[in-house]
Amino acid sequence: MVLSRRDLLKATAALAAAGAGGIAFAGDGDATRMDASASVDGVAIDDASSSPLRLWYRQPATQWVEALPVGNGRLGAMVWGDAVHERIQLNEATLYAGGPYTAVNPQSRATLAKVRELIFAGHYADAERLADDTLISRPVKQMPYQPLADLLIDHDRVDNTRDYQRELDLDGAVANTVFGTGDARIRRTVFASAPDGCIVVHVACARPGGISLRIGIDSPQSGRVEAVDGHGLLFSGRNADANGIGGALRFALRVHVQTEGGSVHVERDRLVVRDADAVILRIVSGTSHRAFDDVGGDPLRDTATRLAAVCAIPLARLLQRHQSDHRALFRRVALDLGHTAAAQGPTDERVREYAKGDDPSLAALYHQYGRYLLIASSRAGGQPANLQGIWNDRMAPPWESKYTLNINTEMNYWPAEAGALGECVAPLEMMVRELAVTGADVAHRMYGAPGWVTHNNTDLWRVATPPDGAQWALWPMGGAWLLQQLWDRWDYGRDRAYLASVWPLFKGAAEFFMATLLRDPRTGAMVTNPSVSPENRHPFGAAVCAGPSMDAQLLRDLFDHCIHATRILGVDGDFAGKLAALREQLPPHRIGKAGQLQEWQQDWDMQAPEPHHRHVSHLYALHPSSQINLRDTPELAAAARRSLELRGDDATGWGIAWRLNLWARLGDGEHAYKVLAMLLTPQRTYPNLFDAHPPFQIDGNFGGTSGITEMLMQSWGGTVFLLPALPKAWPTGEVRGLRVRNAASIDLAWREGRLAKATLHSDKGGDYALAYRNDTMELRLKANEAVDVVLHGDRLVRA
Numbered sequence: 001m002v003l004s005r006r007d008l009l010k011a012t013a014a015l016a017a018a019g020a021g022g023i024a025f026a027g028d029g030d031a032t033r034m035d036a037s038a039s040v041d042g043v044a045i046d047d048a049s050s051s052p053l054r055l056w057y058r059q060p061a062t063q064w065v066e067a068l069p070v071g072n073g074r075l076g077a078m079v080w081g082d083a084v085h086e087r088i089q090l091n092e093a094t095l096y097a098g099g100p101y102t103a104v105n106p107q108s109r110a111t112l113a114k115v116r117e118l119i120f121a122g123h124y125a126d127a128e129r130l131a132d133d134t135l136i137s138r139p140v141k142q143m144p145y146q147p148l149a150d151l152l153i154d155h156d157r158v159d160n161t162r163d164y165q166r167e168l169d170l171d172g173a174v175a176n177t178v179f180g181t182g183d184a185r186i187r188r189t190v191f192a193s194a195p196d197g198c199i200v201v202h203v204a205c206a207r208p209g210g211i212s213l214r215i216g217i218d219s220p221q222s223g224r225v226e227a228v229d230g231h232g233l234l235f236s237g238r239n240a241d242a243n244g245i246g247g248a249l250r251f252a253l254r255v256h257v258q259t260e261g262g263s264v265h266v267e268r269d270r271l272v273v274r275d276a277d278a279v280i281l282r283i284v285s286g287t288s289h290r291a292f293d294d295v296g297g298d299p300l301r302d303t304a305t306r307l308a309a310v311c312a313i314p315l316a317r318l319l320q321r322h323q324s325d326h327r328a329l330f331r332r333v334a335l336d337l338g339h340t341a342a343a344q345g346p347t348d349e350r351v352r353e354y355a356k357g358d359d360p361s362l363a364a365l366y367h368q369y370g371r372y373l374l375i376a377s378s379r380a381g382g383q384p385a386n387l388q389g390i391w392n393d394r395m396a397p398p399w400e401s402k403y404t405l406n407i408n409t410e411m412n413y414w415p416a417e418a419g420a421l422g423e424c425v426a427p428l429e430m431m432v433r434e435l436a437v438t439g440a441d442v443a444h445r446m447y448g449a450p451g452w453v454t455h456n457n458t459d460l461w462r463v464a465t466p467p468d469g470a471q472w473a474l475w476p477m478g479g480a481w482l483l484q485q486l487w488d489r490w491d492y493g494r495d496r497a498y499l500a501s502v503w504p505l506f507k508g509a510a511e512f513f514m515a516t517l518l519r520d521p522r523t524g525a526m527v528t529n530p531s532v533s534p535e536n537r538h539p540f541g542a543a544v545c546a547g548p549s550m551d552a553q554l555l556r557d558l559f560d561h562c563i564h565a566t567r568i569l570g571v572d573g574d575f576a577g578k579l580a581a582l583r584e585q586l587p588p589h590r591i592g593k594a595g596q597l598q599e600w601q602q603d604w605d606m607q608a609p610e611p612h613h614r615h616v617s618h619l620y621a622l623h624p625s626s627q628i629n630l631r632d633t634p635e636l637a638a639a640a641r642r643s644l645e646l647r648g649d650d651a652t653g654w655g656i657a658w659r660l661n662l663w664a665r666l667g668d669g670e671h672a673y674k675v676l677a678m679l680l681t682p683q684r685t686y687p688n689l690f691d692a693h694p695p696f697q698i699d700g701n702f703g704g705t706s707g708i709t710e711m712l713m714q715s716w717g718g719t720v721f722l723l724p725a726l727p728k729a730w731p732t733g734e735v736r737g738l739r740v741r742n743a744a745s746i747d748l749a750w751r752e753g754r755l756a757k758a759t760l761h762s763d764k765g766g767d768y769a770l771a772y773r774n775d776t777m778e779l780r781l782k783a784n785e786a787v788d789v790v791l792h793g794d795r796l797v798r799a
Contacts, residue, residue, distance in 0.1 A: 055347040056167035065686035068168040068175045072194040073379025076390035081166035081177040086153040093383040094289035096460040097240045099248020103137035103465045108446040124542035131470035139243040142459040144400035149219035156212040170372045173326040184210040193322035201281040209275040216270045227266040252299035253285040292462040332420035333737040337364045348687035354680045370705025380426035385412045389698040402459040405478030406534035411699040414706035417492040439464040451512030454478040471543035480554045494743040525587040539607035549618040552586040559583040597639040612648045614655035623665045626716035653691040657703025664710035664725040673727035715740040719769040761786040
């Protein structure tokens with residue numbers, strides 16, 4: 001398909017007006033300015049370094065963690081930005097290895113009682129060995145998330161490039177590469193549209209006939225690349241086998257080429273464009289996955305239908321629909337922490353220099369980047385964000401790039417509610433619903449129990465058994481923790497119909513624990529057995545144990561949520577009564593001899609082999625829960641603080657992010673800022689701002705976004721806490737659009753380290769409490785009512 005010059009000019013003008021990287025063709029004085037040297041043959045680009053919502057660089061990516069991510073919840077792309085040999089690495093959210101499978105160990109039901117007996121008797125190492133043999137999944141490993149392909153764009157007649165720049169515009173959700181060559185300037189724009197289910201690449205040049213390039217597909221997957229209709233490429237095949245599970249998915253990737261001027265022809269499995277003024281690539285992909293137990297889709301048919309629809313939409317309209325959809329979510333929250341000259345530098349240089357402490361806007365950029373990544377990787381109808389969100393270039397990625405449920409998946413969604421992205425939780429809710437199905441089978445076959453259970457990992461196929469090994473996975477609390485996010489979805493939105501729809505999930509999880517908790521013969525408490533304190537070994541040569549602190553904390557929340565839900569919905573009163581009685585028999589919080597909050601029922605913390613372990617599981621009660629807090633449980637909060645001090649600040653990327661949230665909950669803004677500074681170093685943040693575990697895991701990004709929010713605002717215990725951990729490094733700033741519990745939003749402004757104004761807006765009306773330092777103010781608002789609050793002396797008053 002060849003565009004007319006009129007169509008091209010309309011599309012290009014729309015791209016510039018919509019903010020697609022701030023690059024516009026000059027004409028009638030409307031071109032934006034970077035500097036005089038950046039304008040060649042009438043093409044100019046914005047000064048990307050002046051925008052607070054852009055990542056930008058002076059050189060192409062040379063490794064994957066320098067490439068720039070775009071995504072629409074189903075498709076992801078990493079844009080490398082090389083001037084001559086562009087690589088756009090593609091992912092499709094359902095392209096995992098294998099196919100539907102079950103992994104219940106056939107010996108599990110028969111040996112479970114023996115494992116429990118050994119644990120209660122204190123023979124932990126023996127119990128762990130037996131569990132590895134008889135309780136751990138078969139196959140032992142779960143299925144890996146895998147890459148789809150690389151789209152390769154090789155430019156001809158491009159040499160001696162100059163004035164190079166690439167950027168990721170978070171507000172516009174576009175990645176741009178701009179460079180000069182000869183007497184021309186070339187721009188590539190890439191975006192991933194959720195409304196239209198496609199990725200678009202637009203290549204433009206002001207000089208007529210200035211674009212000649214070759215387009216191809218390369219992939220580690222098994223499949224075939226073929227030319228279609230002279231203007232398209234089709235890559236189709238079947239997914240890989242893994243761990244004894246055969247590949248059951250078919251996939252298809254289609255690329256359609258549209259040009260203005262010039263010509264397109266086929267050379268073997270490549271499309272060759274000659275002497276075009278502009279090129280538009282429309283990319284669609286899909287697999288035969290329909291659900292965790294259904295692979296009967298037809299990706300060849302589905303992608304052909306989708307591509308035909310996308311090709312009927314003009315480029316300007318595709319961009320407008322994409323940006324309207326993205327901005328409807330992204331622009332809900334705005335954050336300003338102050339600006340210095342350091343903000344003018346390229347993003348990679350800013351990360352290297354952040355420790356100097358003079359770049360507060362990098363923290364604001366990092367906060368909004370986390371929100372951008374959640375929008376790009378988790379949308380209704382797609383899969384939840386996995387360990388790498390939606391982006392992965394390896395057939396055997398670290399930890400299979402699946403879902404780790406003992407912190408990482410949950411951390412992915414910590415920014416969702418307070419960050420005004422509640423809709424992005426929809427894929428997680430879908431996964432929990434599916435796990436309730438597979439988890440019911442595991443509860444019955446492995447434990448002989450009603451309800452449902454899942455352990456520390458799952459994958460596309462929603463396997464709910466414990467993989468890998470007992471020391472990591474024999475932890476039955478994955479479902480209980482996932483439900484915390486669904487409770488927050490209710491608590492922030494207060495939609496009774498939503499609560500009714502998820503109530504069966506809560507009830508089923510509670511039914512499992514009502515049937516499986518056991519009386520600990522040593523402590524008399526009702527405990528989980530077998531379990532672990534996630535991934536941490538105690539002093540007796542194993543990780544397996546009975547009733548670790550985190551399990552009791554999770555169960556308190558689960559039971560409390562169930563009891564509260566029955567009252568709101570007017571159902572299952574007898575069930576709630578039984579849960580209330582069982583809740584009182586859970587192990588209590590305990591303070592150890594070092595003044596720390598104990599990780600286990602026994603005071604083992606100081607003898608554990610890894611005193612600085614990355615997990616801080618026993619501090620779940622402090623964050624993301626609020627069972628322990630400074631206001632209501634000061635003694636336990638002091639013990640939690642002591643645990644943090646003993647554990648140390650340094651950890652993996654996500655481990656540092658969790659510590660950031662915990663220090664914010666303790667109201668220590670200076671320590672929280674110190675931890676944030678550790679997160680924003682080259683050791684823990686890659687040049688493209690991806691979190692460095694290392695290697696890359698996206699949970700640290702989301703945990704960092706959450707932690708910055710927690711420093712500025714917290715919503716728990718019926719109260720909204722204003723600037724609870726504001727550091728001296730952010731003396732003046734403002735944030736707009738954060739969400740609080742009971743269906744409301746809040747805007748904050750502060751000057752010289754002191755609250756200037758807060759605006760609370762209630763969606764549905766209700767009672768609220770605002771707290772600032774030592775003062776608390778109670779408010780009753782009507783639906784859609786807003787109130788401004790300021791300080792009068794040290795007291796909060798209505799403005």
